[in-house]
Amino acid sequence: MPKKSYRQAINEAIRQEMRRDPNVIVLGEDVAGGQGSSGGPGKVGSVFGVLAGLYDEFGADRVLDTPITESAIIGTAGGAAMTGLRPIAEIMFADFVGVCFDQIYNQAAKFRYMFGGRAKTPLVIRTTIGAGFRAGAQHSQTLHPLFTMVPGLKVVMPANAYDAKGLMIEAIRDDDPVVFLESKLLYDSDGEVPDEPYRVPFGEANVLREGKDVTVIGTGFMVARAAQVAAELAKSGIQCEVIDPRTTSPFDEDTLIESVQKTGRLVVVDESPPRCGLAADISSIVAEKAFKALKAPIRKVTCPHTPVPFAPNLEDEYMPNPRRIEAAIREVLAA
Amino acid sequence: MASITPVKMPKWGLSMVEGKVTGWLKQEGDAVTAGEELFEVETSKITNVGEATQDGVLRRIVAQLDDTLPVGALMAVMAEDSVADSDIDAFIADFNANFVVEDADGGEGGLQTREVDAGGVRINAAFAGEGQDATPIVFIHGFGGDTENWTLAMGAFAGERPVYALDLPGHGKSEKTIADPAPAALAKTVLAALDALGVSRAHLVGHSMGGAVALASALAAPDRAASLTLVCSAGLPGSFVSKEYVDGFIAASRARDMQKVAERLFADPAFATKELAENLARSKRIDGVEDALGALRRMMFETPALAELAGAVGGVKAPLLAVWGDRDQVVSAPDKAALPASATRVRIDGAGHMPQIEKADAFNAALKAHIGANA
Numbered sequence: 059m060p061k062k063s064y065r066q067a068i069n070e071a072i073r074q075e076m077r078r079d080p081n082v083i084v085l086g087e088d089v090a091g092g093q094g095s096s097g098g099p100g101k102v103g104s105v106f107g108v109l110a111g112l113y114d115e116f117g118a119d120r121v122l123d124t125p126i127t128e129s130a131i132i133g134t135a136g137g138a139a140m141t142g143l144r145p146i147a148e149i150m151f152a153d154f155v156g157v158c159f160d161q162i163y164n165q166a167a168k169f170r171y172m173f174g175g176r177a178k179t180p181l182v183i184r185t186t187i188g189a190g191f192r193a194g195a196q197h198s199q200t201l202h203p204l205f206t207m208v209p210g211l212k213v214v215m216p217a218n219a220y221d222a223k224g225l226m227i228e229a230i231r232d233d234d235p236v237v238f239l240e241s242k243l244l245y246d247s248d249g250e251v252p253d254e255p256y257r258v259p260f261g262e263a264n265v266l267r268e269g270k271d272v273t274v275i276g277t278g279f280m281v282a283r284a285a286q287v288a289a290e291l292a293k294s295g296i297q298c299e300v301i302d303p304r305t306t307s308p309f310d311e312d313t314l315i316e317s318v319q320k321t322g323r324l325v326v327v328d329e330s331p332p333r334c335g336l337a338a339d340i341s342s343i344v345a346e347k348a349f350k351a352l353k354a355p356i357r358k359v360t361c362p363h364t365p366v367p368f369a370p371n372l373e374d375e376y377m378p379n380p381r382r383i384e385a386a387i388r389e390v391l392a393a
Numbered sequence: 394m395a396s397i398t399p400v401k402m403p404k405w406g407l408s409m410v411e412g413k414v415t416g417w418l419k420q421e422g423d424a425v426t427a428g429e430e431l432f433e434v435e436t437s438k439i440t441n442v443g444e445a446t447q448d449g450v451l452r453r454i455v456a457q458l459d460d461t462l463p464v465g466a467l468m469a470v471m472a473e474d475s476v477a478d479s480d481i482d483a484f485i486a487d488f489n490a491n492f493v494v495e496d497a498d499g500g501e502g503g504l505q506t507r508e509v510d511a512g513g514v515r516i517n518a519a520f521a522g523e524g525q526d527a528t529p530i531v532f533i534h535g536f537g538g539d540t541e542n543w544t545l546a547m548g549a550f551a552g553e554r555p556v557y558a559l560d561l562p563g564h565g566k567s568e569k570t571i572a573d574p575a576p577a578a579l580a581k582t583v584l585a586a587l588d589a590l591g592v593s594r595a596h597l598v599g600h601s602m603g604g605a606v607a608l609a610s611a612l613a614a615p616d617r618a619a620s621l622t623l624v625c626s627a628g629l630p631g632s633f634v635s636k637e638y639v640d641g642f643i644a645a646s647r648a649r650d651m652q653k654v655a656e657r658l659f660a661d662p663a664f665a666t667k668e669l670a671e672n673l674a675r676s677k678r679i680d681g682v683e684d685a686l687g688a689l690r691r692m693m694f695e696t697p698a699l700a701e702l703a704g705a706v707g708g709v710k711a712p713l714l715a716v717w718g719d720r721d722q723v724v725s726a727p728d729k730a731a732l733p734a735s736a737t738r739v740r741i742d743g744a745g746h747m748p749q750i751e752k753a754d755a756f757n758a759a760l761k762a763h764i765g766a767n768a
Contacts, residue, residue: 224678254569256679262647268441268667270430292416292433293458297442313649 059250067219067251068108068184068240071226072146074255076116079144082230084112085122086131086148086184093123105150106186106245128154132161132183136235139181140169144230149185151193152201152239166235167210178233182226187215187239188279188329189366189377198366198373200329202277203336205237206306212236212260213307217281219249221304224258231257241279261308265317269297272387273317275340276327277303280378284327287383298387306336314340315348322353323390327378332360354393357386396476397484400431400451400469402462403443409668412436413461414468419451425471432468436668450474453481463494503551504544506566509589516586517566519558521547527554528619528768529592530760533583533610534558535601535627536634536689537642537673539565542600545753546760557595559586561603563685565676571685574692576628576702580609584617596764597711598622600749601724602634602689605702611711612702618711620767622760625717625746627693628702631728634693638723643686648674660720660745707733714763716756718744737763 062070076082090113091102100113100121113121124131128149135147149155155162162183169177189198205213212234216222222240229236266285269292276284281302288298299317303310318324324344328337337358344356359378367373402412416433419425425445432443449471456468467488470481506519519540530550532543540558547556560567562582572578583606587595596619599607604626611618627634638657645651652670656662676682692698706713713736717726723746729738739759744752 252675252679254679254681256675258678259646265667270442289415289435295416295418297416297430297433 060253061248062219062223062251063246063248064216064219064222064240065106065108065245067223067249068226069110069112070251070253071223071255072109072230073112073115075144075227075230076112076120078255079230080120081142082144082146083120083122083138084109084116084146084148085124085135087124087126087150089113089148090118090121090123099123104148106240106242108184108240108245109148128158129161132158132166135181135183136161136166136169136179139166139179139235140177144180144182146182146184146230149183151197152185152187153196153199155185155201155204162205162235162237163208163211167208170234171210179235180230180233181235182229182238183235184238184240186242188242189361189373190279191242192368192370192373194368195365200239200278200361202239202306203330203334203339205239206309206336206339207334210235211307212305214238214260214305215278216240216304217244217264217278217302219247219251221258221264221302223251224256225260225304227255228257228260232260239278243279244282247282258304260305261310262304263310263313264302264304265299265313266302267298267300269299269321271297271321272323272325272390273299273301273314273321274325274327274383274387275301275303275314276378277306277336278329280327280329283378283380283383287380287387290380291384291387296387296391309343311343311347314344318344318348319351322351324352324356325359325383325386325390326356327359327383327386329377330361331363332358333363335360354390357390359383359386397470397472397481398447398449399467399484399488400443400445400471402456402464402466402468403434404464409436409464411461411463414456414458417454417458418442421451421454423451425449425451441667445471447471452476453485455485465494466492504547506540507590508566509586511582511589512585514562514572514582514585515568516562516582516589517560518586518590519543519547520556520590522551522553522555525554529555529557529595530764531583531587531592531595531597532556532558533597533599533603533607534561534564535599535603535625536639536693537564537676537686538600538603539676541565542747543598543749546598546749546757549753549757550761555592557587557590557592559583561606563682563689569679569681569685571688574685574688575696575698576605576609576692577613577698579606580613583607583610584614587617593617594619596620596622596767598624598760599626600624601746602627602693604628605699608702608706608709611709612705615710618709620714620763621709621711622714622716622763624749624756625721625724626715626727627724628699629706629715629727630703630731631725632703633725634699635723636694639690639693642673643683643690646674646677651677657722658746659751660718660743661751664747664751703731706731709733712763712767713737714739714759716741716748716759718746718748718751720744721746
C-alpha cells in the first residue's frame with residue numbers, strides 16, 4: 059500500500075471530496091496563497107502546505123483566500139453551510155479561535171438544535187495544535203478541551219496518516235460542525251494510506267497495542283509518545299494497552315472502560331493544562347464507571363498550568379514526554 | 394528427542410510474513426504452563442503477546458530482543474529439565490537446517506501485483522512465479538475476501554507454476570462498482586482479466602462465493618479450465634450460504650464487531666485476530682464497498698443464481714474437486730449424491746470456512762493431488 063504523509067493524507071481527502079461534491083469549498087487565510095508574490099496565486103496552499111495544489115485544480119471560486127479576520131472566516135463558513143455548501147474553513151493556529159469563538163460555540167454549534175433539526179451545518183473547521191514547534195505561547199496551544207465541552211460540536215484528533223484521511227472524509231460528509239485538530243508535529247509522519255476514498259467513523263477508538271498491565275490513553279501527537287514508551291516498557295515485560303480515541307466528541311467510552319476492566323490501571327496522557335481538561339474528563343468517566351476495577355489511583359500526565367514556554371528546554375519539559383509518561387506508568391504499577 | 398518442542402514465530406493475520414521480537418515474558422529455565430504468556434512480537438500492524446501452547450520448561454531462547462524473523466522460524470525451545478543441553482543444541486541445528494520460509498519466493502517480495510482492464514472493469518491481480526511453463530493456477534476469493542486469502546496457497550505453488558489471485562469487483566484493490574453481481578457476469582470479468590494477464594488456460598480455484606464465480610467461468614469457457622477446485626463453495630448442490638453470517642458481515646462497522654463475525658470463519662476462533670478484524674473493517678470503509686456487498690447479498694439470497702448454478706454443475710467439463718471443512722459455519726457441505734460422479738471430494742477435518750488458511754498444509758496437498766492428476 060502507498061505510504062503518504064499526514065499532510066498528504068489530509069490533502070488527498072479534501073481533494074477527493076472536492077472532486078466528488080461540488081458543494082465542498084475551502085476558505086481561510088492563504089489557503090490559496092501567493093497573491094502578489096512572484097509565484098502568483100495558489101503557490102502556498104495554507105500555512106503548513108496542507109492545501110497545496112487545490113487552487114490550481116479547483117480555482118478561486120472554491121479555494122477562497124480571506125482577509126485576516128477569523129470571525130469572518132467562520133461566520134461566512136457557518137452561513138454557507140446552512141445554505142447547502144460544505145465549507146472547510148481553516149484557522150491557521152487553534153490559538154486564534156478566541157476572536158471567532160462566538161461563531162463556533164454560540165452559532166454553528168447551535169443551529170441544528172435551535173431550528174428544531176430543520177437547519178444543518180455541515181462545516182469543517184481545520185486548525186493546528188501542539189507545542190514542540192518553537193512557536194511561542196500564542197501559537198502552540200492544544201485547545202481540544204475547549205471544543206470538546208461544547209454540545210453540538212464534533213471534535214476530531216487524528217494521530218496518524220491513515221486516520222487523518224478517513225476522519226477528514228467523514229468530517230466533510232458529516233452534517234454537523236466538526237472541529238478537525240491537526241497536530242503540527244505529525245505533518246511529516248507517514249503511514250499506509252489507501253488511494254481510494256474511505257471513512258473512519260467518529261467515536262471508535264483505535265487500540266494500537268493490546269496489553270494486560272495498564273491502559274494508556276492519549277490523543278493526537280501524544281498517541282505516538284505513549285506507543286513509544288509502551289514499546290520500550292515491553293522489553294522489560296510491562297504490557298501496556300495503548301488507546302487512541304480518535305475523536306474526543308463523540309468519545310468511545312466502551313473501549314476505554316473494557317480496557318480498564320481488564321488492566322485495572324489507567325494513565326491518561328494529554329497535551330493540555332491539567333485543569334478542566336480532557337485528562338480530567340477521561341479520569342472522571344473511568345472513576346464513575348469502572349471504579350471497582352481500579353487497582354491503583356488514575357495518573358494524569360499533562361502540561362503544567364502555565365502558558366507554553368518559548369525557551370526550548372522548558373518547552374520540551376512542558377509537553378508530556380517519554381520520561382514523564384514512563385514514570386506515571388511505573389507509579390500505577392507499583393501502587 | 395520427542396520431548397523437545399519448538400516455539401515458532403506465529404502467523405497473526407493473513408498478511409504477516411515476519412515479526413519482530415519485542416519482549417520475552419519468561420526467562421530461560423522458567424517452567425511454563427500452556428496458555429501462559431511467553432513472548433511479545435511486533436508486526437507491521439500491531440504488537441501482540443504469544444502464549445505457550447503446552448507445558449514445559451523454556452530451555453533456550455533463540456530469538457533475541459529486536460530480532461526480526463519470518464513466520465515459522467525458531468524463537469525458542471521448550472523441553473523438560475531432564476533433556477540434555479547437547480540434545481537441545483542438536484534440535485536447534487536440525488530445525489534451522491531444515492527451515493524454509495513459507496512463501497517460496499521469500500516473503501512479500503515474491504508476490505507482485507498488477508492492475509488490468511477486464512472489459513472496462515479495473516481488476517487487481519496478485520501473482521508470483523510467472524515465466525514457468527506449467528499451467529497456471531488462478532485463485533478467486535469469496536464474499537468480503539481478497540487476494541490475501543490465498544497467500545499461503547500461492548506460496549506453496551509459486552515454485553512450480555505461475556499463480557494468480559484476483560480481487561473480484563467490489564473487493565480488495567479492484568474497482569468497487571459492481572454493474573451486475575450475477576456469477577455469470579462476474580465470470581465474464583474474471584475471464585477478461587485472464588485475457589489481460591495473458592492466461593489462456595488455468596487451474597481455477599474458487600472459495601465460497603468465489604467458487605460460484607469459478608464454476609460459472611468453467612461453464613462459460615470450458616476450454617480455459619484445466620481443472621476446477623471449489624473450496625467451501627456456494628453454487629453447489631446442498632451448499633447453502635449462511636444469511637446470518639453475510640448480514641453480520643455487512644452490519645459490522647467497528648473492528649470489535651467484525652472480530653466476532655470473523656470468528657465464525659474458523660474452527661479455531663483464535664485465527665480471527667484483531668489484525669484480521671481491523672483489516673476487514675478497513676476494507677469495508679472504502680467508498681463503494683458497502684453498495685457492492687449489498688448487491689452480492691441480494692444476488693445470493695434474492696435471486697435464483699446460486700441454485701441455477703448448482704443445477705448446472707453436471708455440465709462442467711473440467712475435472713472437479715470439491716473441498717470443505719468439517720466445521721464450516723458459513724457454507725454447508727455439498728450434497729455428495731448430487732455432485733458429478735467423477736468429482737473428487739475432500740473433507741478437511743478441523744477446518745472451518747477457510748481451510749486454505751486454517752489447515753493450509755492439508756488444503757495444499759489436496760490441491761496438489763488434483764492438479765497433478767490433471768496436469
